[in-house]
Amino acid sequence: xxxxxxxxxxxFNFDHVDTFKLEHDPIMNCYNLVLILSKDLHDLSAPKFTVxxxxxxxxxLNDSFRNNSQQFPSLIIEKHxxxxxxxxxxxxxxxxxxxxxxCKSFTAFLT
Numbered sequence: 001x002x003x004x005x006x007x008x009x010x011x012f013n014f015d016h017v018d019t020f021k022l023e024h025d026p027i028m029n030c031y032n033l034v035l036i037l038s039k040d041l042h043d044l045s046a047p048k049f050t051v052x053x054x055x056x057x058x059x060x061l062n063d064s065f066r067n068n069s070q071q072f073p074s075l076i077i078e079k080h081x082x083x084x085x086x087x088x089x090x091x092x093x094x095x096x097x098x099x100x101x102x103c104k105s106f107t108a109f110l111t
Contacts, residue, residue, distance in 0.1 A: 002108050004077055007051075010108070011075040014049035016041045020070075022059075030055040030086070033101070037072070048111045055086045055104035062098045072099055077106070 002010070014037035021034040033053040040046045074094035080087050080102060092100035 004079065007077050007106075007108060010049045010110070011037070011072075011077070014039055014047075015071045015073045015075065017070040017072060018048060025054075028055065030104075031059075032056065033059070033103070049108065050111060051106055051108040053089075053091065053101070053103040053106045057087060057102045059101040060099070063096075075099070 016038045017035070018038045018041060019034060019036035023032050023034060024030075025032055033056050035051045035053070037049045037051070038046050072093060074096065075091065076094055077089055077091045080090045084102075086104045087102045088104055089106065090100070090102050
């Protein structure tokens, strides 16, 4: 698993949204968010950064997906400071604030 510094570095390098998929997990009775990011959507051979955020909450998509190709610049993940159930991380955009949510855990890999 990537640590937070590696995650944030990859968020900086991969900011074009290839896939944004919200899935219900019937076993855990929660929602998971699968986010596949690319360096360049127009280059089919460009590497991808896939992240699955587990048990998400407080999802906010303010002005996201208004254009044909979406970017999430300045996305950052931080350890959540409160001791809430099922909330260990907070994900948000530093500048635009179009996307924010909390999650219990995540997995990530490069392809």
